[in-house]
Amino acid sequence: MTYRSLVGFLLLVSALLLAGCDSNESPTLPPEEEEPPPSDTTGTGDPPSDTLRVLADERGIEFGTAVAADPLMTNDTYAEVLAREFNAVTPENAMKWSPLRPSRDEFTFADADSIVAFAARHDMSVRGHTLVWHRQLPNWLTEGDWSREELITILETHIQTVINHYEEEYPGQITKWDVVNEAIVDGGGRRNNIWQETIGDEYVAIAFRAAEEATDSDAKLYYNDYGIAGGGSKADGVYEMVSGLVENDVPIDGVGFQSHLSTQYGAPSDQVLADEMGRYEELGLNVAITELDVRIPLGDDGEPSEEQLSQQADYYTRFLNNCLFAENCTEFRAWGFTDAYSWVPDEFDGEGAALIFDENYEPKPAYDALIETLKN
Ligand code: 9MR
Numbered sequence: 076m077t078y079r080s081l082v083g084f085l086l087l088v089s090a091l092l093l094a095g096c097d098s099n100e101s102p103t104l105p106p107e108e109e110e111p112p113p114s115d116t117t118g119t120g121d122p123p124s125d126t127l128r129v130l131a132d133e134r135g136i137e138f139g140t141a142v143a144a145d146p147l148m149t150n151d152t153y154a155e156v157l158a159r160e161f162n163a164v165t166p167e168n169a170m171k172w173s174p175l176r177p178s179r180d181e182f183t184f185a186d187a188d189s190i191v192a193f194a195a196r197h198d199m200s201v202r203g204h205t206l207v208w209h210r211q212l213p214n215w216l217t218e219g220d221w222s223r224e225e226l227i228t229i230l231e232t233h234i235q236t237v238i239n240h241y242e243e244e245y246p247g248q249i250t251k252w253d254v255v256n257e258a259i260v261d262g263g264g265r266r267n268n269i270w271q272e273t274i275g276d277e278y279v280a281i282a283f284r285a286a287e288e289a290t291d292s293d294a295k296l297y298y299n300d301y302g303i304a305g306g307g308s309k310a311d312g313v314y315e316m317v318s319g320l321v322e323n324d325v326p327i328d329g330v331g332f333q334s335h336l337s338t339q340y341g342a343p344s345d346q347v348l349a350d351e352m353g354r355y356e357e358l359g360l361n362v363a364i365t366e367l368d369v370r371i372p373l374g375d376d377g378e379p380s381e382e383q384l385s386q387q388a389d390y391y392t393r394f395l396n397n398c399l400f401a402e403n404c405t406e407f408r409a410w411g412f413t414d415a416y417s418w419v420p421d422e423f424d425g426e427g428a429a430l431i432f433d434e435n436y437e438p439k440p441a442y443d444a445l446i447e448t449l450k451n
Pocket of ligand 1: 168210211301333
């Protein structure tokens with residue numbers, strides 16, 4: 076037999092064998108397509124491992140961010156990253172007087188509700204921000220000629236209506252309220268604003284009492300301010316005011332350290348941070364990091380340098396670490412999470428890149444460093 080005829084014979088035998096197999100067995104069906112695993116934590120499947128949210132849940136810490144209503148409603152990536160990485164939110168603007176109260180008798184809850192409803196769907200707690208402040212006030216309020224009694228009534232009605240609305244519509248969802256925001260100036264004294272001028276020092280206590288009276292839940296009531304994490308006259312002024320509230324049995328549960336930092340001004344040392352948090356523990360109060368961001372002065376190309384990004388990562392982790400170490404700190408929140416939406420470039424010329432995801436939702440070194448901190 077030649078080589079050619081041998082190959083031909085073998086091919087014929089194998090063809091017959093294969094034909095025999097086919098005729099004896101039913102055709103094999105392709106396996107059924109399986110559902111792809113969920114790519115996010117939109118409430119439908121298991122969350123991916125090692126996100127900030129998963130690690131924060133494991134440690135039992137609220138790990139949150141400020142949220143803007145507009146991108147939440149219009150940008151799927153924004154909503155997806157938010158639900159994947161955080162277990163807590165703070166409405167960035169939607170609960171302030173101006174958006175919430177277009178006239179004395181009218182309340183518009185739609186934007187704030189959309190954030191709280193999102194939080195409810197995704198099992199996130201909410202920090203209500205903020206019941207009393209001097210900014211973002213409607214014209215009808217700032218231009219009115221109010222007597223002390225009238226303004227107290229307006230303030231108390233506001234606090235009651237807002238708290239009641241959320242306790243009725245979204246029970247248990249708002250676990251903290253920033254009752255009063257930024258009442259103290261850099262030197263340590265009271266800020267001169269409409270509340271202070273018309274009602275006097277007492278407006279702070281009035282607001283806390285109104286909040287306590289309005290709430291039927293165990294939502295915690297906070298005073299919230301910036302520039303108090305690193306000590307100094309403002310930090311002392313806040314401490315003094317808060318101590319006075321405690322002494323007078325005003326219902327206050329905690330103090331929010333906003334913590335808007337810049338890489339060009341440095342960050343408080345661990346010791347100072349621990350001392351500042353610790354002195355509130357001695358008063359029997361909680362503390363929270365409520366609005367952390369670390370802005371960067373950008374170069375001509377508009378980009379942060381590697382060194383700046385690593386300094387930023389260091390500041391983020393320093394604040395998280397100190398919160399994890401402090402017995403009375405149960406909450407860590409950033410003021411936004413993507414550089415695509417941040418208040419910083421609007422307010423600080425030439426500065427930006429303050430958050431832990433860049434404009435394209437790519438994690439920055441600060442993100443990785445926070446992951447490591449939560450793991451360790
Ligand atoms: O991030 C908020 C920005 O979009 C608003 O324009 C600004 C108005 O005053 O308020 C910003 O949020 C502030 C927060 O409510 C209180 N602490 C300081 C925050 C940054 O200014």
